[in-house]
Amino acid sequence: MKRYPTDGLIVVLTGAGISAESGLATFRGAGGLWEGHRVEDVATPEAFARNPALVQRFYNLRRAQLRDPAVRPNAAHRALARLEREWPGEVLVVTQNVDDLHERAGTRNLIHMHGELLRALCLACNDSMPWSEDLSPEAVCPSCGGKGGLRPDIVWFGEMPYRMDEIYDALTRCALFLSIGTSGQVYPAAGFVEVVRESGEAPTIEINLEPSATRSRFSEHRSGAAGELVPALVD
Numbered sequence: 024m025k026r027y028p029t030d031g032l033i034v035v036l037t038g039a040g041i042s043a044e045s046g047l048a049t050f051r052g053a054g055g056l057w058e059g060h061r062v063e064d065v066a067t068p069e070a071f072a073r074n075p076a077l078v079q080r081f082y083n084l085r086r087a088q089l090r091d092p093a094v095r096p097n098a099a100h101r102a103l104a105r106l107e108r109e110w111p112g113e114v115l116v117v118t119q120n121v122d123d124l125h126e127r128a129g130t131r132n133l134i135h136m137h138g139e140l141l142r143a144l145c146l147a148c149n150d151s152m153p154w155s156e157d158l159s160p161e162a163v164c165p166s167c168g169g170k171g172g173l174r175p176d177i178v179w180f181g182e183m184p185y186r187m188d189e190i191y192d193a194l195t196r197c198a199l200f201l202s203i204g205t206s207g208q209v210y211p212a213a214g215f216v217e218v219v220r221e222s223g224e225a226p227t228i229e230i231n232l233e234p235s236a237t238r239s240r241f242s243e244h245r246s247g248a249a250g251e252l253v254p255a256l257v258d
């Protein structure tokens with residue numbers, strides 16, 4: 024009989040797999056978003072400097088996808104929002120995803136560690152602002168009026184993910200760590216399970232269609248689709 028906590032902090036790490044059943048492509052594997060390219064070669068500040076128009080076009084398309092009525096939160100996003108409402112302790116969702124499906128499902132305590140498609144970053148004043156339309160090279164920053172340009176507020180390789188201090192603090196004191204739909208190939212997120220293990224006895228559960236690169240570090244692996252397994256775990 025496995026022993027799970029009945030109170031305390033739950034940290035949930037989510038990756039592209041949780042949004043796959045909502046119609047958004049994952050990054051790696053067949054049909055992945057960057058098929059034919061190594062994601063590490065294109066999702067970088069250097070790639071943006073080389074060809075800003077190409078990179079903007081790619082993110083404009085993905086931003087437009089979020090406006091498609093067929094793209095909406097699935098049962099896994101909804102189950103996590105319900106968990107936050109009903110759990111006696113705290114639930115923190117740390118997502119690597121840049122879509123807005125967790126917030127649309129009702130999750131409030133949420134960290135977008137890799138940024139958000141629906142925000143832009145000013146290259147002149149570094150301000151981050153809500154942005155739901157296409158970004159063009161001529162876009163003017165509403166904060167500083169500068170014409171230095173705006174970029175998607177996305178954390179590319181070589182850049183520091185957001186709110187790491189808060190995330191590490193939560194990992195070291197959580198009672199349960201749940202990782203959903205992430206391949207475990209991108210750091211620092213792939214190392215979170217190790218931080219939890221080194222900090223105490225909290226169970227660490229992975230939910231994925233297939234074992235991730237860090238599967239052996241988890242105390243439990245549940246194999247299957249997030250849309251089925253997350254509601255089953257929460258209920």
Ligand code: BJW
Nearest residue numbers: 038039040049050051119180181204205206209210232249
């Ligand atoms: C399902 C499912 C279903 C499908 N149900 N499951 C050597 C060693 C260690 C580190 C490094 C190293 N060399 C370089 C680094 C650092 C680098 C890194 O990790 N590189 C690796 C390639 C090795 N990392 C960075 O540069 C990061 N910054 C950094 O490290 O700063 C310094 C620092 C130091 C110390 C502390 C803190 C910081 C920044 C990383 C930024 C990542 N950005 C991206 C791109 C964003 C652009 C965009 O959106 O287009 O973020 S990369 C891409 O990968 C995206 C994702 O968030 C991220 C993770 O991908 P994810 O979510 O795991 O997706 P997939 O596709 O890989 O997997 C999907 C999974 O779902 C699969 O497993 C499926 O089986 C599963 N699945 N359907 C359940 N229905």
